Amino acid sequence: MSNGGSAAAGGGAIYGIGIFGAIVYYWQVADGFWEHVGAFFQGLVWPAFMVYEGFQALGA
Structure with missing residues (x-):
C-alpha cells in the first residue's frame, strides 16, 4: 500500500x-x-506575500 509520499516529494521540489x-x-x-x-x-x-496580496485584492 502506498501512502502518497512520492506525490509530496514532487510538490516539495516544485516549491523549492x-x-x-x-x-x-x-x-x-x-x-x-x-x-x-x-x-x-x-x-x-x-x-506569504502572495497570499497577503491575494486577500488584499479580494477585499478580505
Missing part, C-alpha cells in the same frame, strides 16, 4: 524551485548590500 526563482528575482531588483540580504529572506517567504 519557486523559492529559488523568487530569490533570483528579488536579488536582481535589489540595489545595495542590505537589499540583497533582504532579497534572500523575501525569497524564502514569498508565498
